[in-house]
Amino acid sequence: MEEGMKYIGAGLACFGMIGAAIGVGNIFGSFLDGALRNPSAAAQQTGNLFVGAALAEALGLFAFVVAMLLLFAV
Template sequence: MEGNIADMGQFVGAGLAAIGSGAAAIGVGHVAGNFLAGALRNPSAAASQTATPVHRSGLRRKRSGIFAFLVSLLLMFAV
């Protein structure tokens, strides 16, 4: 009986940690959407600003998403 509860706790914890991956994906989409809206408002300045949002914010959010994914895997399979 206790083993089943421990397994359930692992899966619940992994699911909660996986929410971080979804939140990171939403953040990357938000950054890309705001960049696109700004580029459509001022197309002449868009070419010089293309790399900035991708490298700065996109990589940070991807890193946190990968970390949340790894934590969820550790919670599921470590023990």
């Protein structure tokens, strides 16, 4: 029973990785929409783009670490 609950918890923790992937897709899609509407402002927003993508990916990696901890450390 306990072994099965570990797998369920790890699977639920993986939803964070799905959310991170969706978030990164939204970030880049919104940047492309804005860059195509106003190309002169695209260069100024590139830094914000990469900071947002890095933060979203960090949350996905955190969810992965939590899943691995649930599987192997508990």
